[in-house]
Amino acid sequence: MPITSVTTDPEALTLTVVADFTVPVRRLWDAYLDPRQIERFWGPPEYPATFFRHDAAPGGRSSYCMTGPEGDRSCGYWEWVSVDDGRSFEVRDGFAREDGSPHPDMPSMRMVFDFAETALGSRLTTTTLFGSLAELEQLMAMQMEEGMRAAMGQIDGVLAELAEYAADRGTLLQRVGDDRARVTRLISGSVEQVWRAHTEPELLQRWLLGPDGWEMPVCEFAAEPGSRYRYEWAETGGANRFGFTGDVVEAVPPVRLVTTEAMTTPENPDGSGGPVTLNELTLTPTADGTRLTLMITYPDAETREMILATGMVDGMETSYARLEREGLPA
Known part of the structure; x- marks a missing residue:
C-alpha cells in the first residue's frame, strides 16, 4: 500500500493523503495524465473507471464514469485549474450526471496534486479542499477516504507497466x-x-x-x-x-x-x-x-x-x- 498518511483537518476543511512510490516523478505524473492509465486506478477495484475526456491543461475538462459489478454507475468530472508540468496540478472535482454535466445536488471540491522527488523515488501529496464542514462530513460519510485508499492501492501495479507504455510508440x-x-x-x-x-x-x-x-x-x-x-x-x-x-x-x-x-x-x-x-x-x-x-x-x-x-x-x-x-x- 503506497499511502503513508491520511490527515483530516476540520478547521482547514482539508483531507491530505501522502503516498510514496519507488519510481521517478515523471512516471507517476504520466500515470495521472494518460487516460489509459489513470482509468486503471481512479476508482476502487470493484468500480473501475472509464475516462471519456482528459484535458491536462488549464481550462480543460475530464469526464469519467465508474461502473460497479451490477452495472451501476457513478460519474464525475474534473475542471482543470492549473498545471505545473511534472510538479503539480489543481482541479475542481465533482459528481456528474450520465451526460457529464455537474450533478446539482452534490458538492464539488478542489483537489491539488503535488509531485516531489524522494530518496527512493517519488511522493504524491493529494490535498482535497472542501467548501464547508458540512460538505467534508457528507463526503467522509460516503467513505471518500476508504475509496481513495482502495483506488491508490492499485497504482503500484500500473506503475510497473509504465516502461511498456513509454516504449510502445505505435498507434x-x-x-x-x-x-x-x-x-x-x-x-x-x-x-x-x-x-x-x-x-x-x-x-x-x-x-x-x-x-x-x-x-x-x-x-x-x-x-x-x-x-x-x-x-x-x-x-x-x-x-x-x-x-x-x-x-x-x-x-x-x-x-x-x-x-x-x-x-x-x-x-x-x-x-x-x-x-x-x-x-x-x-x-x-x-x-x-x-x-x-x-x-x-x-x-x-x-x-x-x-x-x-x-x-x-x-x-x-x-x-x-x-x-x-x-x-x-x-
Whole structure:
C-alpha cells in the first residue's frame, strides 16, 4: 500500500493523503495524465473507471464514469485549474450526471496534486479542499477516504507497466463503451509542433496521406469553431478519389480540437446520408514528446466496427510515422 498518511483537518476543511512510490516523478505524473492509465486506478477495484475526456491543461475538462459489478454507475468530472508540468496540478472535482454535466445536488471540491522527488523515488501529496464542514462530513460519510485508499492501492501495479507504455510508440486502439474508440500515439515533437501539423493545410498535406501512393490535392482547414473543413485524397494519377468533410466544433490551441467528420466521394461530395462521427483530439506533453489522444464517437457499435475493419488504425500509424519523419514544422 503506497499511502503513508491520511490527515483530516476540520478547521482547514482539508483531507491530505501522502503516498510514496519507488519510481521517478515523471512516471507517476504520466500515470495521472494518460487516460489509459489513470482509468486503471481512479476508482476502487470493484468500480473501475472509464475516462471519456482528459484535458491536462488549464481550462480543460475530464469526464469519467465508474461502473460497479451490477452495472451501476457513478460519474464525475474534473475542471482543470492549473498545471505545473511534472510538479503539480489543481482541479475542481465533482459528481456528474450520465451526460457529464455537474450533478446539482452534490458538492464539488478542489483537489491539488503535488509531485516531489524522494530518496527512493517519488511522493504524491493529494490535498482535497472542501467548501464547508458540512460538505467534508457528507463526503467522509460516503467513505471518500476508504475509496481513495482502495483506488491508490492499485497504482503500484500500473506503475510497473509504465516502461511498456513509454516504449510502445505505435498507434494503439481501445474500444470505449458501446460506440467510442480511443486512439493513442506518442509523437516525437512538442505540443505546439503537433498542433500546427494538425491545423495548417500545408503541413497536413505533407503527412496525412495514409499508405504510400496517395496524395492530398484538397486540404481546406481553419482551426476556428464554426468553420467547415474539407480533405480529399486520390491515388497518384488521380484515381479512386475520396475525402472527409465536417465542422470545427471546438478549438483550444494547442491542446484540444473537436470536429465532426463525414466521408465524401465524387458521387456524394457533401457526405450527406452517411455516418457522422465526433472526433476529439487532445495533446499532452510527455518526457518523450507529445501524447496524442483521439476519442472518436460513432453513431452506434455496428458503425464503429465497420469503420475499424477497414484498416483505419494501420493507415493512421502510417500517417503518424510520416508525421514524425517529415510533417512537423521546424
